[in-house]
Amino acid sequence: MTAKAMPHRIVLALYLAATALPVPAAASEWGCQVLLCASSSNPSWRGMSACHPPMNRLISAMKKPGFDWPTCPEAGTGSPGHERYGDCPEGYRVGSRSDRNSFAGKGDLCVKTVNFCQGNAHGSYISDRQRGCIQRVTMPRPLRSEPYYFDIKNDTSGQTQRHWFSLNR
Structure with a gap:
């Protein structure tokens, strides 16, 4: 002690x-x-x-x-x-699920936006293919x-x- x-x-x-x-x-x-x-x-x-x-x-x-x-x-x-919920891991922010009526939850997700094609883009032009590279990654927020x-x-x-x-x- x-x-x-x-x-x-x-x-x-x-x-x-x-x-x-x-x-x-x-x-x-x-x-x-x-x-x-x-x-x-x-x-x-x-x-x-x-x-x-x-x-x-x-x-x-x-x-x-x-x-x-x-x-x-x-x-x-x-x-x-x-x-109820703990902190999100570094790089994530607090987010919420939405139900069918678009009412947000109470901060039950950890969310970040990730560019899965990063490094493959040529110049500053963003093509439709490159737009598909940007995805929202979520995980349940820790209790x-x-x-x-x-x-x-x-x-x-x-x-x-x-x-x-x-x-x-």
Whole structure:
């Protein structure tokens, strides 16, 4: 375990132990538990037994109608963000499939334009044959293994750090 991960783990363990007393936990306490567990990276929340109850409660609650994400007002984070897709490889840009009605998807492709005849063209004249050389190459955009994130501001430095996490058990 790194020295950087140790203080976070100790703070997390102390907080979870204090809030695990048989007193009914307020919604903000649960939200703070979720925030601390979700932002744990080494190990992730799955590797910390103290995180299993609040995170399993969250996963179960998300399946119910009218779910509201538990928040931690003290941390000022609110609900987490969610980005299903990762970055496209270098040279590609984000694109979308279009359905039959020409409604674009939600950035589910990585796209680039390739000239397959490059080097064979004579001068700057573009013939019909050469136009056929320009093709759109697509690939499915990679899915993130950890699609949820919290942006947490460091009170000392003022900088914000993004903490990615997954809700897979």
